[in-house]
Amino acid sequence: MAKQQEQVIDNSKPTVVDGTNLIAGRLCSNVAKLLRNGNRVFIINCEKIMISGKKSSIIGEYEDFLKIHSIIHPRHGPFHPRRPDTIIKRMVRGMLPKEKPSKKTDLARLRTYIGVPKEVKGLEKIQFEKSKITKSPSNYTSMAELSRYIGGTNF
Numbered sequence: 263m264a265k266q267q268e269q270v271i272d273n274s275k276p277t278v279v280d281g282t283n284l285i286a287g288r289l290c291s292n293v294a295k296l297l298r299n300g301n302r303v304f305i306i307n308c309e310k311i312m313i314s315g316k317k318s319s320i321i322g323e324y325e326d327f328l329k330i331h332s333i334i335h336p337r338h339g340p341f342h343p344r345r346p347d348t349i350i351k352r353m354v355r356g357m358l359p360k361e362k363p364s365k366k367t368d369l370a371r372l373r374t375y376i377g378v379p380k381e382v383k384g385l386e387k388i389q390f391e392k393s394k395i396t397k398s399p400s401n402y403t404s405m406a407e408l409s410r411y412i413g414g415t416n417f
Contacts, residue, residue: 276302276373280387281311286353286405288393294357297368304382305374308346309409312395312402320403321411328412344414346405347374 277296281289289311296303313320332338343349351374358365375382395402408414 276304276382276385278304278306278382278385278387280389281305281307281350282389283395283399284311284389284393285395285402286311286313286350289390290350290353290357292390292393293354293372294368297354297358297371298364300371302371303373304385305347305350305372306378306382306387307376308350308374309376309404309406311346311350311405312399313405313408314395314402317403317407320408324408324412344409344412345376346409346414347376349405349409350374 279289279293289305293303293305328342330340330342332340343352351369351372354372355365355369358368
């Protein structure tokens with residue numbers, strides 16, 4: 263059985279991951295591995311990341327998730343992300359180990375963006391081959407679409 267080859271990436275400069283037409287779960291698990299190895303990671307085009315499954319079930323599950331709130335006062339949390347970049351950041355956070363100090367330092371090295379910011383335009387962008395969608399994009403739901411349904415701000 264052949265060993266899986268992991269990408270060796272230079273730690274001195276940030277790794278820029280283009281999220282266009284990538285599956286959210288697979289992307290986030292790969293990004294979590296990079297963060298655990300000490301890399302700085304920028305995820306761009308978060309609004310174009312895809313979620314697999316039926317649109318109605320995805321939106322229904324997320325609406326059920328939004329119903330979880332504090333009985334005492336809503337200001338006490340939990341706070342649910344509604345923008346594509348914050349949803350992705352929360353997904354990556356869930357894939358990091360539960361050890362508090364290393365989880366905080368790993369998350370501090372992650373940046374998520376809607377679109378492409380000026381500071382990363384000149385850097386080389388990568389995409390994970392195993393994270394790419396295999397079917398037509400119409401079979402997936404984009405993060406922008408999910409955000410619109412759950413009340414995300416315009417971006």
